[in-house]
Amino acid sequence: MQNMLTMISNALCRIMGRNAGAQKVSEGARAVVSRSFTDFTPQATFDIKKCNLHRLEEGPPLKAELTREQGLRYYRTMETVRRMELKADQLYKQKIIRGFCHLYDGQEACAAGIEAAITPSDHLITAYRSHGYTYTRGVPVKEILAELTGRKGGVAKGKGGSMHMYAPHFYGGNGIVGAQVPLGAGIALACQYQGNNQVCVTLYGDGAANQGQLFESFNMAALWKLPCIFVCENNKYGMGTSVERASASTDYYKRGDFIPGIRVDGMDVLCVREATKFVADYCRSGNGPIVMELETYRYHGHSMSDPGVSYRTRDEIQEVRSKSDPISMLKERMLSNNMASAEELKEIDVEVRKEVEDAAQFATSDPEPPLEELCNHIYYNNPPLEVRGTHPWAKLKSIS
Secondary structure (H helix, E strand, O other), X not given: OHHHHHHHHHHHHHHOOOOOOOXXXXXXXXXXXXXXXXXXXXXXXXXXXXXXXXXXXXXXXXXXXXXXXXXXXXXXXXXXXXXXXXXXXXXXXXXXXXXXXXXXXXXXXXHHHHHHHOOOOOEEEOOOOOHHHHHHOOOOHHHHHHHHOXXXXXXXXXXXXXOOOOEOOEOXXXXXXXXXXXXXXXXXXHHHHHOOOOOEEEEEEHHHOOOHHHHXXXXXHHHHOOOEEEEEEEOOEEXXXXXXXXXXXXXXXXXXXXXXXXXXXXXXXXXXXXXXXXXXXXXXXXXXXXXXXXXXXXXXXXXXXXXXXXXXXXHHHHHHHHHHOHHHHHHHHHHHOOOOOHHHHHHHHHHHXXXXXXXXXXXXXXXXXXXXXXXXXXXXXXXXXXXXXXXXXXXXXXXX
């Protein structure tokens, strides 16, 4: 009798077009069927915001395709960066992380979108707000947090800190404002010289956009037609100064003058992905450099020493969070198009939180590097040499 009731209940669910996860109660018997992947929409096409163009006849498409697998991957990536940065905020306030610390929460769509559009063999260099790109370039959360806490298991063995993290084809994390831009042009020159069809994504903030070295790099890259994507992450504030107070022209995508440019909604991971595909194809085709401005927003202050509310209001921050949050935007797209369930995304949230908590546990329990390792790796391949230590009479031996 019980089996017959279950069969009738399942048949009614199918007739009424209900999902496999629907519950049907009939005469005291409840049949619950697990929802399978076949119930979800495998792929959907979304309208995305049109990009502003400079010296270009056409730009990225106005529609973007998203598969369920991609959506879940982007969601996990952005959620991981968000949780990692919130944990860094907590550790800093507990005085476990010391020194400079610039957080990336709010800007996750930039890192996730760019990484989705380039290959692991392409190159990327950024400024001091580098944690997000360190993660998308393949470094585990625990190595990033351990670097922030100055531990031996950090990505730079605890000796680099917040602004100096590296990975294959990722060159930091650079503490000097704008200094990474000529370095990125140099990496692009190496790509051209080696003829490997690779590009270099060279990122800087709106606060660095008026630096002289930026325009010198633009000039050389244009003269030599280097495969360099100059990316301005315009988060509206350079430290505590708004872009309107700092720049006579806030059209950063036009600031290359003779170099084509494109302005993109940097809060939408699909916009960033499609625009990055477009500019990467442009550079790989031998057209030379291009400037891409990503309009984004940081939720934290400039650094952990900046509360971030003396030059902007809490209402302004909350408005961006409520209307343009990159994670919420992707989540809403996926749920409204039946590409995932709320329970499934919640499960990802739980997994990410556990990963970050485990990483924090490692970052607070791993030992600090010993003093004898202080001078190691000064040179890449030199034989051991003596280096003056903490005072003129102390000698340390450096190994490469």
